[in-house]
Amino acid sequence: MTHLLIAAFGREGLTYAREAERLGWQYRVLACFEDVHSQLSRWHGDKVLHVQGRRADVMRAVAECRFDAAIVQDDEHFIRTALITQSLHDAGVPLIIVVTRDPARRAMYRRCGAHRMVVAADAAAAWPAVLRWLPQVQTA
Secondary structure (H helix, E strand, O other), X not given: OOEEEEEOOOOHHHHHHHHHHHOOOEEEEEEOOHHHHHHHHXXXXXXXXXXXXXXXXXXXXXXXXXXXXEEEEOOOOHHHHHHHHHHHHHOOOOOEEEEEOOHHHHHXXXXXXXXXXXXXXXXXXXXXXXXHHHHHHOOO
16 A cells, blocks of 8 residues: 655645545645644644654654655745755655646756656646556555
8 A cells, every 4th residue: 555645735735635545545744834734734634744844853754654655746935845855855755756837846856856747737637647656656
């Protein structure tokens, strides 16, 4: 069963979570910034992985969970997205997929450790492309 980390602080995370549940996957939603903790808790309940925003704390918590893959949704805070991507990479997540609306950001996220990039207008449009990469990490 795939163990997925979702790092999406807007409504896109709801789409990814719904699709992961539909497929029977285990998932957690990363909440590492104070401004999103309460909203993510309302949306995702006990699926939220609450972590302080310090890089070392994120890396430690993510490494302990041993995720198979992560979906990182780019938003208007692209530096924050880059830092999360780098932290997940350094924590040893074997497959990091970054979803962005801006194709010009692909190179930056790849330098930060993203393994795959999806350029899409929204999460619903991104999901089929994301799903193409995720079967690589499914276990029996």
